[in-house]
Amino acid sequence: MNMKPLSAKELEYIADSLSNEDLLIKQCTAGALSCTNPQITQVLMHQAQVHQSQYQALLNCLQQHQALAPTQPQG
Amino acid sequence: MYAQNQQFMPDEDLAYTVLADLKRVTREYGTAATESVCPSVRQQFTQLLNTTLAMQGELYTAMSQQNMYSAASPALRQEIDKQMKEYQQTQQKTNQFLQQKKSAQSQPSPQAWGYQPAPQWPSYAPQNMGHAGQQPHSSTGQHTPGQYM
Numbered sequence: 001m002n003m004k005p006l007s008a009k010e011l012e013y014i015a016d017s018l019s020n021e022d023l024l025i026k027q028c029t030a031g032a033l034s035c036t037n038p039q040i041t042q043v044l045m046h047q048a049q050v051h052q053s054q055y056q057a058l059l060n061c062l063q064q065h066q067a068l069a070p071t072q073p074q075g
Numbered sequence: 076m077y078a079q080n081q082q083f084m085p086d087e088d089l090a091y092t093v094l095a096d097l098k099r100v101t102r103e104y105g106t107a108a109t110e111s112v113c114p115s116v117r118q119q120f121t122q123l124l125n126t127t128l129a130m131q132g133e134l135y136t137a138m139s140q141q142n143m144y145s146a147a148s149p150a151l152r153q154e155i156d157k158q159m160k161e162y163q164q165t166q167q168k169t170n171q172f173l174q175q176k177k178s179a180q181s182q183p184s185p186q187a188w189g190y191q192p193a194p195q196w197p198s199y200a201p202q203n204m205g206h207a208g209q210q211p212h213s214s215t216g217q218h219t220p221g222q223y224m
Binding site for chain 2: 002003004005006007009010013014016017020021023024027028030031034035036037039040043044047050054057058061064065
């Protein structure tokens with residue numbers, strides 16, 4: 001896949017998304033543990049795992065762009 | 076698990092806080108995808124958008140099945156009629172306008188600069204809930220919540 005260096009904006013979006021996913025992992029887990037309805041518990045439990053993999057995907061995206069990033073500010 | 080009376084919040088409130096966040100995050104992924112420069116980042120955000128949207132749908136469906144979410148009341152037939160008529164007129168006027176403009180000047184042919192239309196939506200449709208999509212996954216055939224990856 002065609003890769004370009006991350007823009008400052010993209011980096012901000014990825015960082016914001018990581019914090020959103022982190023919150024959702026915790027929210028889904030807390031919800032699943034305190035919920036008394038079995039169907040909702042099951043959905044939340046599963047979604048907590050999906051958010052974990054989304055978090056990892058965002059981290060991987062950062063890692064893939066590390067090598068392309070300049071170390072000095074560009075004009 | 077807490078006993079019912081020790082619960083921090085009622086079930087529907089717990090589920091609703093997650094649902095509200097999924098709605099918010101869906102919007103943010105949409106914005107992030109439209110503002111991405113790098114094609115691989117755009118693709119990543121698009122995929123996250125589709126998956127998050129599917130999860131929001133899944134949770135909403137579960138909540139409505141458990142009577143935790145009352146859907147908005149249906150629009151009246153005469154209201155739909157009114158909007159439909161109005162926008163059929165708009166469509167007609169726009170088409171006339173386009174005809175006039177197009178016949179007034181010669182247009183460049185699309186081939187001139189190698190234009191390729193964007194793919195139609197189903198070619199990048201997310202894995203849907205409840206039935207098998209394009210990707211191979213659990214062969215059991217039973218519904219497990221959320222197969223969107």
